[in-house]
Amino acid sequence: MATDDGVPKGRHEELAPAKINLTLHVTGQRADGYHLLDSLVVFADLGDRLTLTPADAPALHVAGPMAQAVPTGPENLVLRAAASMGVALDIRLDKHLPAAAGIGGGSADAAAVLRGIVALRPDMGLPTDQGLSLGADVPVCLRARAARMRGIGEQVDPVEDLPPLHAVLVNPGVAVSTATIFRSLARKDNPPMPAVLPVWGDAATLAGWLAGQRNDMQAAAIAAAPVVGQVIAAIAATDGCLLARMSGSGATCFGLYADAQAAGLAATSLARPGWWVRAVRLR
Numbered sequence: 001m002a003t004d005d006g007v008p009k010g011r012h013e014e015l016a017p018a019k020i021n022l023t024l025h026v027t028g029q030r031a032d033g034y035h036l037l038d039s040l041v042v043f044a045d046l047g048d049r050l051t052l053t054p055a056d057a058p059a060l061h062v063a064g065p066m067a068q069a070v071p072t073g074p075e076n077l078v079l080r081a082a083a084s085m086g087v088a089l090d091i092r093l094d095k096h097l098p099a100a101a102g103i104g105g106g107s108a109d110a111a112a113v114l115r116g117i118v119a120l121r122p123d124m125g126l127p128t129d130q131g132l133s134l135g136a137d138v139p140v141c142l143r144a145r146a147a148r149m150r151g152i153g154e155q156v157d158p159v160e161d162l163p164p165l166h167a168v169l170v171n172p173g174v175a176v177s178t179a180t181i182f183r184s185l186a187r188k189d190n191p192p193m194p195a196v197l198p199v200w201g202d203a204a205t206l207a208g209w210l211a212g213q214r215n216d217m218q219a220a221a222i223a224a225a226p227v228v229g230q231v232i233a234a235i236a237a238t239d240g241c242l243l244a245r246m247s248g249s250g251a252t253c254f255g256l257y258a259d260a261q262a263a264g265l266a267a268t269s270l271a272r273p274g275w276w277v278r279a280v281r282l283r
């Protein structure tokens with residue numbers, strides 16, 4: 001959407017899909033306090049929607065069902081992402097993902113802005129740190145497809161050939177602070193995933209393998225927000241659930257299912273006042 005000489009024109013739309021940590025192993029801690037991770041990350045076919053228009057001065061308009069949960073000033077990660085590239089954009093953010101929810105909302109939005117700027121301005125490249133300074137989840141969210149994430153989030157290796165994967169996402173409406181859950185971890189030196197990940201033929205095989213892996217932040221999140229334990233139990237009790245686990249630092253949890261019909265029926269049965277429940281496809 002730019003002219004041949006790189007001058008921006010028009011506007012650009014991006015989806016900022018929800019990030020799901022199928023595993024989240026906390027394997028160490030750096031001297032600066034950041035934690036070393038080993039995580040199998042996938043993305044939903046559901047997310048925030050951004051419309052980016054080149055402008056003389058930065059502007060942000062937030063709308064959508066989850067708009068109230070996010071700041072509208074310069075601290076919003078979409079404005080910080082554009083500022084980090086030195087680009088003035090008029091940004092419309094249609095917020096559909098709950099914030100502070102373990103599904104990367106802010107990081108996904110920031111990554112979508114970085115992708116969008118490169119689409120609008122082919123003369124510009126992505127930042128050398130892949131957006132890590134905006135948030136540890138931004139590099140993996142830039143790819144927005146299945147990946148193994150290591151380091152503090154800067155090492156992203158594509159995972160190909162993920163089997164078709166259907167899921168339900170459930171957020172009970174409590175915000176969970178990522179920094180607080182990291183600080184409260186009992187152990188920070190847990191084992192990583194195997195050096196070489198298997199190839200999984202179908203969702204049941206993947207779920208069986210995942211059952212032997214972990215989210216090392218789950219117990220601390222349940223201690224901070226006991227409703228997370230109730231969400232996991234409710235998901236695990238649905239027909240056809242192959243695995244129930246928390247994503248990121250919570251409070252959103254996911255259930256895996258073999259097909260879209262099972263995920264859809266589970267989503268219907270999980271409806272509770274105040275719970276955000278969505279059936280999604282993961283990739």
Ligand SMILES: C[C@](O)(CO)[C@H](O)COP(=O)(O)OP(=O)(O)OC[C@H]1O[C@@H](n2ccc(N)nc2=O)[C@H](O)[C@@H]1O
Nearest residue numbers: 033034035107135136137138152153178179182248249
């Ligand atoms: C828990 C995950 O969601 C897993 O994907 C991410 O590691 C968190 O990514 P994020 O929300 O983009 O994280 P940031 O906004 O960079 O950091 C929030 C806070 O979490 C802590 N943090 C984050 C990432 C990391 N590898 N180690 C940490 O200790 C830091 O205290 C930081 O102040």
Ligand SMILES: Nc1ncnc2c1ncn2[C@@H]1O[C@H](COP(=O)(O)OP(=O)(O)OP(=O)(O)O)[C@@H](O)[C@H]1O
Nearest residue numbers: 076077099100101102103104105106107109137248
């Ligand atoms: N565009 C944005 N969307 C959501 N939150 C934002 C945004 N910009 C800034 N924030 C702030 O970032 C905080 C964390 O929100 P975010 O949705 O990124 O957390 P999260 O889903 O727990 O992230 P992660 O899964 O990476 O740990 C919010 O409390 C909010 O104040």
